[in-house]
Amino acid sequence: MKQEISALMDGELFEDESDSLLGRVKRDSATRDDWEVYHLIGDVLRQPEHIHCGLSAKVRARMQEEPTVLAPRGRTAKHKIHTMAWSAAASLAAVGVVAWMSMQITPETSPQLALQQTALRPASAGIKNKTNEYLMAHQEFSPSTGMNSGAYYIRTAAYQPGEK
Amino acid sequence: MTDRDIDQQLVERVQRGDKHAFDLLVSKYQRRLGRLISRFVRDSAEAEDVTQDAFIKAYRALPGFRGESAFYTWLYRIGINTAKNHLLASKRRAPTSTPFDADEAESFEDASLLHEVSTPENELMSKQVVDVVQKSLQQLPEDLRSALTLREIEGLSYEEIASVMNCPIGTVRSRIFRAREAVAEDLRPLLETSKNNRW
Numbered sequence: 001m002k003q004e005i006s007a008l009m010d011g012e013l014f015e016d017e018s019d020s021l022l023g024r025v026k027r028d029s030a031t032r033d034d035w036e037v038y039h040l041i042g043d044v045l046r047q048p049e050h051i052h053c054g055l056s057a058k059v060r061a062r063m064q065e066e067p068t069v070l071a072p073r074g075r076t077a078k079h080k081i082h083t084m085a086w087s088a089a090a091s092l093a094a095v096g097v098v099a100w101m102s103m104q105i106t107p108e109t110s111p112q113l114a115l116q117q118t119a120l121r122p123a124s125a126g127i128k129n130k131t132n133e134y135l136m137a138h139q140e141f142s143p144s145t146g147m148n149s150g151a152y153y154i155r156t157a158a159y160q161p162g163e164k
Numbered sequence: 165m166t167d168r169d170i171d172q173q174l175v176e177r178v179q180r181g182d183k184h185a186f187d188l189l190v191s192k193y194q195r196r197l198g199r200l201i202s203r204f205v206r207d208s209a210e211a212e213d214v215t216q217d218a219f220i221k222a223y224r225a226l227p228g229f230r231g232e233s234a235f236y237t238w239l240y241r242i243g244i245n246t247a248k249n250h251l252l253a254s255k256r257r258a259p260t261s262t263p264f265d266a267d268e269a270e271s272f273e274d275a276s277l278l279h280e281v282s283t284p285e286n287e288l289m290s291k292q293v294v295d296v297v298q299k300s301l302q303q304l305p306e307d308l309r310s311a312l313t314l315r316e317i318e319g320l321s322y323e324e325i326a327s328v329m330n331c332p333i334g335t336v337r338s339r340i341f342r343a344r345e346a347v348a349e350d351l352r353p354l355l356e357t358s359k360n361n362r363w
Contacts, residue, residue, distance in 0.1 A: 071228075
């Protein structure tokens with residue numbers, strides 16, 4: 001435990017380890033004393049010229065009268081990072097779903113549909129010639145061309161292959 | 165994790181309503197903040213009161229701390245402002261006429277000035293603590309003393325110390341702990357005699 005506190009002070013523990021250890025340090029007075037003494041040793045080694053008289057007990061006594069402070073949720077940097085991470089994950093998931101859906105309807109991944117389309121081709125080719133004759137015969141009733149007014153005077157003619 | 169990350173973890177605990185986490189920050193920064201405030205407030209009793217006030221102000225302001233700067237930088241700013249306000253309230257001027265920088269203040273090493281502000285009791289206690297720590301450090305085996313010195317004075321990471329001392333990181337971790345604990349063992353009896361004056 002004491003060795004972990006020493007490593008914690010030096011920033012040499014992983015985040016989850018330090019988080020649980022900090023919880024133990026603040027609950028246990030003996031462990032908190034170790035934390036204080038180790039910090040005192042460090043301060044003495046760095047600046048031995050003047051070691052200011054300890055204040056923590058006095059501050060602790062005054063803290064008893066202070067109301068507990070609470071930061072609004074979502075204010076901490078850690079919370080922001082979590083929020084951003086979840087947003088990014090949701091976006092990626094949405095893109096993934098769309099991509100998966102689009103891949104499901106391509107001919108490469110749906111061979112049955114492609115086979116059905118090729119199977120229909122010979123049947124439609126068989127009626128092509130008859131359709132052309134029908135359209136030529138009823139051209140004057142077509143509403144879709146801009147030449148309707150002149151079409152009445154135009155003589156239409158159709159030829160079969162090999163016919164002169 | 166860095167030192168700043170640990171402070172941030174403690175700050176977030178306080179922001180979630182954990183008062184005790186603030187104790188650990190006070191334990192860590194009390195001497196550094198006290199030393200800083202002593203530059204403004206020469207009287208040691210007043211400086212101590214101002215330091216306490218600064219910590220209480222910091223606690224009250226913690227919900228607004230977003231971690232954009234390091235906690236200690238933010239704390240030092242509060243300390244400087246509290247000291248200046250104290251001097252204004254007592255219609256005195258701060259001993260420095262130039263703008264004061266928190267980082268610069270941290271590296272302040274004018275020992276003679278600082279000795280002036282100590283009371284005889286404080287000075288005696290400080291001297292005893294320093295003597296015990298230094299004597300204890302000298303009695304440590306060379307490898308433990310080097311590891312602790314490289315960490316506390318030179319500020320090297322465990323990885324850097326391992327490289328300097330040509331040993332595994334686990335050994336560095338163990339040596340630093342054993343050195344600290346040996347010094348702490350020598351120090352505890354002295355601290356026990358002044359229970360009312362926690363360090």
